[in-house]
Amino acid sequence: MRAALVTAIGWCDTLPVRFTGSEKAGLVHLTERPPVTIAEARADMVTEDKGETMNAKPKLRVVEGSEAPRSATDLSHLGPLMARAQKGDKRAYQEVLKACDAWLRIFLARRVAPDAVEDVAQEALMALHKKRHTYDPTKPFAPWFVAIARYKWLDKLRRHYRAEEVELEDQAAVGGHESAVMSKIVLERLLSHIPENQAQAIRLAKIEGHALDEIAEMTGQSLSSVKVRIHRGMKRMMKRLEEANA
Amino acid sequence: MPSYENPSSASLIDGLTASLAPVSRRRPTREALMLAGILALQLVGTYLFISSSTSAVFTHNPTMAFAKTGLFAALTIGFAALAFRSFEPTAPRQKKLALAIGGALAGFAVLSLDRSFGGSAQAILMPSKGITCLVSSISFSLPMFIGLTFFMRGAAPTSPKMTALFIGIASGSWGAFLYGLQCPFMNLGYVALWYGGAIALTTLAAAALLPRFARW
Numbered sequence: 162m163r164a165a166l167v168t169a170i171g172w173c174d175t176l177p178v179r180f181t182g183s184e185k186a187g188l189v190h191l192t193e194r195p196p197v198t199i200a201e202a203r204a205d206m207v208t209e210d211k212g213e214t215m216n217a218k219p220k221l222r223v224v225e226g227s228e229a230p231r232s233a234t235d236l237s238h239l240g241p242l243m244a245r246a247q248k249g250d251k252r253a254y255q256e257v258l259k260a261c262d263a264w265l266r267i268f269l270a271r272r273v274a275p276d277a278v279e280d281v282a283q284e285a286l287m288a289l290h291k292k293r294h295t296y297d298p299t300k301p302f303a304p305w306f307v308a309i310a311r312y313k314w315l316d317k318l319r320r321h322y323r324a325e326e327v328e329l330e331d332q333a334a335v336g337g338h339e340s341a342v343m344s345k346i347v348l349e350r351l352l353s354h355i356p357e358n359q360a361q362a363i364r365l366a367k368i369e370g371h372a373l374d375e376i377a378e379m380t381g382q383s384l385s386s387v388k389v390r391i392h393r394g395m396k397r398m399m400k401r402l403e404e405a406n407a
Numbered sequence: 408m409p410s411y412e413n414p415s416s417a418s419l420i421d422g423l424t425a426s427l428a429p430v431s432r433r434r435p436t437r438e439a440l441m442l443a444g445i446l447a448l449q450l451v452g453t454y455l456f457i458s459s460s461t462s463a464v465f466t467h468n469p470t471m472a473f474a475k476t477g478l479f480a481a482l483t484i485g486f487a488a489l490a491f492r493s494f495e496p497t498a499p500r501q502k503k504l505a506l507a508i509g510g511a512l513a514g515f516a517v518l519s520l521d522r523s524f525g526g527s528a529q530a531i532l533m534p535s536k537g538i539t540c541l542v543s544s545i546s547f548s549l550p551m552f553i554g555l556t557f558f559m560r561g562a563a564p565t566s567p568k569m570t571a572l573f574i575g576i577a578s579g580s581w582g583a584f585l586y587g588l589q590c591p592f593m594n595l596g597y598v599a600l601w602y603g604g605a606i607a608l609t610t611l612a613a614a615a616l617l618p619r620f621a622r623w
Contacts, residue, residue: 295561309563
């Protein structure tokens with residue numbers, strides 16, 4: 162559990178995608194991300210002479226055409242490519258997959274344990290492949306793909322949670338240190354949203370690593386009551402995660 | 408241009424690209440029309456067998472007959488629309504909308520159907536007739552159940568459980584609508600138990616079976 166449970170550390174974060182509303186290849190790019198406001202545009206201005214001070218007059222670096230540098234979080238140009246892919250254009254499809262793969266790495270980095278990123282990213286790419294006929298080229302690509310990626314991510318969490326329930330029965334040992342640290346942070350965040358008695362049971366089991374019978378003894382509850390509290394708390398946290406990302 | 412290509416994904420991407428074949432896009436409007444066509448055929452076919460009973464029912468108590476069939480027709484259309492909408496991966500969770508539709512129609516049923524509960528439960532609920540009603544409604548719901556399941560498999564629902572519930576309610580309501588055309592019983596208790604039971608059973612079956620057919 163510590164491993165990925167809820168690697169959902171980013172459950173309250175915004176998705177790393179930029180919905181520009183345009184599916185056309187970017188015409189203007191200022192550094193890596195297109196500015197939204199004048200203030201942002203100013204911040205994104207770059208000076209041509211790197212040695213110049215703040216007094217130097219900034220100039221916009223405008224790059225035209227499809228060769229413009231793009232942020233890995235920018236999926237807005239993929240709509241026309243996906244439409245071509247639906248007709249069998251392999252080159253366009255490869256570009257779509259590479260861009261989506263890059264986006265997935267960022268999306269998943271703070272949501273699943275590092276060792277699970279690869280699996281979930283590949284599952285999401287497979288899902289994109291299986292469901293490519295459901296993309297409607299008249300609509301933006303990003304929301305469609307993000308919905309699929311989010312579904313695969315939550316699906317992974319659900320499966321992991323079920324596996325954890327079995328593991329809980331066996332009083333299994335803990336995973337790696339890195340995952341444990343991440344999960345502790347995540348759990349603390351999520352625990353603040355569930356009833357205290359459930360949070361306490363989960364905290365003792367998942368963060369402090371106590372065995373279930375120890376927790377029962379410490380809290381004065383029966384073993385089955387501790388199990389129920391952990392189970393209900395976990396379900397609530399999953400629900401919270403799903404709602405936060407719906 | 409910065410390269411974000413991940414070496415570990417490269418072989419998968421190459422494999423997927425190599426296996427790429429042209430696909431015909433999913434067309435929700437065409438699917439809805441196909442389903443409507445199938446259901447229209449079922450409606451006409453059924454009506455040919457029950458026309459005399461239907462006429463008798465609508466002549467004897469037209470207000471309640473229209474209310475009952477209208478109730479099931481509205482449930483069918485409302486939940487079939489929710490199901491189709493949920494086939495899109497970008498569809499929002501439609502729980503509140505579903506509750507609003509279901510609640511409004513339940514309220515309509517309470518207001519418009521026969522609320523007289525005098526006499527024994529046996530006389531109101533008529534189990535011998537009710538069982539036939541329940542089983543027939545479920546049987547009549549099958550074409551819609553199968554049709555929506557087929558379209559769901561070709562779509563990309565990201566809330567398969569919710570989609571399954573919508574399909575179950577829409578199918579059960581369709582079966583209840585068809586069988587209700589020739590059913591003379593308008594008592595609220597009878598309708599709630601036997602027609603509601605048919606809808607509940609199709610919904611349970613859908614919830615148990617359909618998520619695993621979502622083919623992700």
